[in-house]
Amino acid sequence: MIAFIIRRLIATVFLLIIVSMITFAIFFLLPRLAGQTTYELAIQYVGRNPTRAAVLAVEKQLGLDAPVYLQYGRFLRGIVFGTHYNAGPVRAYCPPPCFGYSFKNQQPVWPQMVSSIPVTLSLAIGASIIWLVSGVAIGVLSALKRGSIFDRFSMGVALAGVSLPIFFTGLIALELFSYRWPIFPNVTFVPFTDNPWLWAKNLVLPWITLAFLYAALYARLTRAGMLETMSEDYIRTARAKGLPERTVIVKHGLRAALTPIVTIFGMDLGLLLGGAIITEVTFSLHGLGLFTIEAINNQDLPEILGVTLLAAFFIVIANLFVDILYAYVDPRVRP
Amino acid sequence: MAEDDGRRQPGQAGGRLARLRARGRSGREPEVQDAGAGPGETGPTAMLDIRDLRIHFPTDDGLVKAVDGVSFALERGRTLGVVGESGSGKSVTSLGILGLYNTGNSRMSGQIYLDGEDLVAADQARVRELRGNKMAMIFQDPLSSMHPYYTVGDQIAEAYLIHNKVGKKAARAHAVDLLKRVGIPQAATRVDDYPHQFSGGMRQRAMIAMALSCDPELLIADEPTTALDVTVQAQILDLISDLQQEYGSAVIIITHDLGVVAELADDILVMYAGRMAEYGSSEDIFNRPGHPYTWGLLGSMPRLDEVRQERLLSIRGTPPSLINVPAGCPFNPRCDYAARNNGRSENEVPVLRPVGPGHLVACHLSTDEQRRIWAERARVAS
Numbered sequence: 001m002i003a004f005i006i007r008r009l010i011a012t013v014f015l016l017i018i019v020s021m022i023t024f025a026i027f028f029l030l031p032r033l034a035g036q037t038t039y040e041l042a043i044q045y046v047g048r049n050p051t052r053a054a055v056l057a058v059e060k061q062l063g064l065d066a067p068v069y070l071q072y073g074r075f076l077r078g079i080v081f082g083t084h085y086n087a088g089p090v091r092a093y094c095p096p097p098c099f100g101y102s103f104k105n106q107q108p109v110w111p112q113m114v115s116s117i118p119v120t121l122s123l124a125i126g127a128s129i130i131w132l133v134s135g136v137a138i139g140v141l142s143a144l145k146r147g148s149i150f151d152r153f154s155m156g157v158a159l160a161g162v163s164l165p166i167f168f169t170g171l172i173a174l175e176l177f178s179y180r181w182p183i184f185p186n187v188t189f190v191p192f193t194d195n196p197w198l199w200a201k202n203l204v205l206p207w208i209t210l211a212f213l214y215a216a217l218y219a220r221l222t223r224a225g226m227l228e229t230m231s232e233d234y235i236r237t238a239r240a241k242g243l244p245e246r247t248v249i250v251k252h253g254l255r256a257a258l259t260p261i262v263t264i265f266g267m268d269l270g271l272l273l274g275g276a277i278i279t280e281v282t283f284s285l286h287g288l289g290l291f292t293i294e295a296i297n298n299q300d301l302p303e304i305l306g307v308t309l310l311a312a313f314f315i316v317i318a319n320l321f322v323d324i325l326y327a328y329v330d331p332r333v334r335p
Numbered sequence: 336m337a338e339d340d341g342r343r344q345p346g347q348a349g350g351r352l353a354r355l356r357a358r359g360r361s362g363r364e365p366e367v368q369d370a371g372a373g374p375g376e377t378g379p380t381a382m383l384d385i386r387d388l389r390i391h392f393p394t395d396d397g398l399v400k401a402v403d404g405v406s407f408a409l410e411r412g413r414t415l416g417v418v419g420e421s422g423s424g425k426s427v428t429s430l431g432i433l434g435l436y437n438t439g440n441s442r443m444s445g446q447i448y449l450d451g452e453d454l455v456a457a458d459q460a461r462v463r464e465l466r467g468n469k470m471a472m473i474f475q476d477p478l479s480s481m482h483p484y485y486t487v488g489d490q491i492a493e494a495y496l497i498h499n500k501v502g503k504k505a506a507r508a509h510a511v512d513l514l515k516r517v518g519i520p521q522a523a524t525r526v527d528d529y530p531h532q533f534s535g536g537m538r539q540r541a542m543i544a545m546a547l548s549c550d551p552e553l554l555i556a557d558e559p560t561t562a563l564d565v566t567v568q569a570q571i572l573d574l575i576s577d578l579q580q581e582y583g584s585a586v587i588i589i590t591h592d593l594g595v596v597a598e599l600a601d602d603i604l605v606m607y608a609g610r611m612a613e614y615g616s617s618e619d620i621f622n623r624p625g626h627p628y629t630w631g632l633l634g635s636m637p638r639l640d641e642v643r644q645e646r647l648l649s650i651r652g653t654p655p656s657l658i659n660v661p662a663g664c665p666f667n668p669r670c671d672y673a674a675r676n677n678g679r680s681e682n683e684v685p686v687l688r689p690v691g692p693g694h695l696v697a698c699h700l701s702t703d704e705q706r707r708i709w710a711e712r713a714r715v716a717s
Binding site: 236 | 463472484493529
């Protein structure tokens with residue numbers, strides 16, 4: 001088992017390097033292949049209406065005229081050892097891990113990203129707990145009471161949850177519970193370390209909005225999985241042993257039905273950690289999602305590159321986590 | 336028994352059957368001579384006494400009469416073979432005894448007396464207490480019947496823990512013991528293996544260990560050898576018969592394979608379309624079968640102890656749907672002797688009537704006709 005985890009960790013590192021190569025190539029190699037000159041690339045890093053001399057200087061300073069593989073090497077070195085950037089008159093130091101330097105903000109990318117991680121983390125973790133518990137519980141009950149009023153009602157609501165976009169449900173939630181009946185006024189992010197109570201209270205609406213979508217998905221998935229599992233032969237065996245129905249459902253049924261849920265949960269959580277873009281925009285939470293949107297709007301290449309790598313990192317780590325958990329849950333895939 | 340003579344008939348089984356039968360007879364108590372005499376008006380005497388069991392369940396296409404009036408009795412130490420094609424209601428009967436069909440919208444009627452206690456009328460909690468404890472079941476396909484996520488040991492210990500006040504350690508030791516008893520080598524280490532790490536035969540042995548974990552007095556084996564290859568089949572049947580000797584339990588073997596019941600069964604119930612076609616001692620069924628369906632089953636069984644026939648005889652047609660069972664005799668459309676119904680209406684259902692001591696047949700043919708036709712078939716075959 002430990003050998004398996006170590007093997008997977010090594011593979012994960014390689015995967016991350018490949019992701020960084022591809023991302024880097026998209027931003028620095030593709031434009032060249034498409035015929036863009038290094039001069040045109042450099043224009044993006046200079047202010048408005050630049051002189052030709054200024055652009056050429058920036059091109060040289062940033063090493064944009066060097067071969068792409070050398071630029072990539074410098075980028076990797078920056079992540080490990082940090083690097084210096086000539087930002088106009090000052091010589092800016094970008095400490096490790098240096099994921100590039102945003103010339104639009106005159107700041108290294110990494111600290112900005114890091115400061116928005118707690119927002120996204122709080123949002124994703126809180127919402128995922130809500131949707132996992134409620135989605136699975138509703139799914140199991142629906143499956144066990146198949147065809148009942150509860151089943152039909154909850155599956156109807158689930159269909160609505162899957163269909164309604166977050167920017168709609170989020171705005172409705174804000175209008176009702178923040179403005180008309182101000183139960184949760186002023187939804188802004190308060191760090192957990194400052195005030196845990198306010199942290200939770202202010203996140204309730206985003207949590208529920210985000211969780212509603214996923215809970216609906218998970219309820220449907222759990223219901224389908226549970227229905228399939230409960231008709232398996234080993235459930236009949238469990239009943240034939242005289243186990244109480246509760247044990248049959250939870251220990252034998254749910255355990256097997258949860259396996260695919262675990263897989264999807266890991267992937268979803270990994271994806272959300274890279275930024276719950278729509279939720280963050282709807283509730284103006286300055287997490288990685290909003291950071292990404294702003295970076296794209298500003299065409300801030302180093303920021304986009306940095307946040308892409310960070311999102312990829314979360315997904316790869318989530319995958320690793322799922323693989324290890326899967327091996328733990330299902331003995332048949334154990335190495 | 337008195338009719339047992341030296342005349343060798345095609346249906347007569349080999350030496351092994353004779354040996355098993357002799358053993359069964361010696362263990363038989365004298366007052367249960369006609370234990371299988373069907374529904375009586377008296378109170379239950381046998382350990383398992385089933386009377387007019389019916390299990391119906393509604394579906395979108397109509398009411399499925401999976402079991403429709405089955406009665407038999409079984410004593411400790413005896414083995415009953417239940418034979419029939421797929422869809423004849425044999426598996427549903429066994430699940431019904433365990434109370435596993437008494438849920439949802441299925442309807443169960445009749446009586447199942449287990450040591451005088453009616454399981455049909457008993458509440459679910461009581462039946463659950465007995466299930467896995469006093470009565471246990473061995474299922475058909477051990478791979479899909481065992482939970483893939485729990486070790487073999489855990490699954491064996493599970494029933495023992497539920498029904499006995501013991502700790503986990505004792506239950507585990509018990510599981511190792513049982514694995515040893517069913518012939519798993521290195522049981523002490525294999526107990527922690529998962530089902531997928533076992534071979535097919537070992538899985539079935541583990542399945543048997545699981546059923547035996549609470550020393551059941553009634554053991555039901557549903558097609559215990561269907562998923563196994565022939566050499567392993569024989570081992571498993573030997574194991575079941577040895578364990579029955581050791582535990583003295585009553586055993587019901589459900590199968591479509593007459594070869595299996597020839598090895599093990601004392602009594603045989605032939606089922607067709609959810610009903611009893613014929614019931615008798617295995618000697619009756621193999622030597623003096625009275626029902627055309629039984630003749631068909633015997634004719635379709637390959638034999639090693641006889642001169643080989645040109646080809647095996649099959650029963651023409653397919654079993655009827657349990658929703659639209661033909662009015663009258665359910666076997667009528669497939670029966671070679673349907674025309675000789677002794678003037679009875681096509682819609683008259685043949686009643687189960689005795690043709691010998693403890694030997695019941697549900698057929699319009701008279702007892703004499705049955706004997707004559709069987710003797711004729713036997714002569715042609717040999």
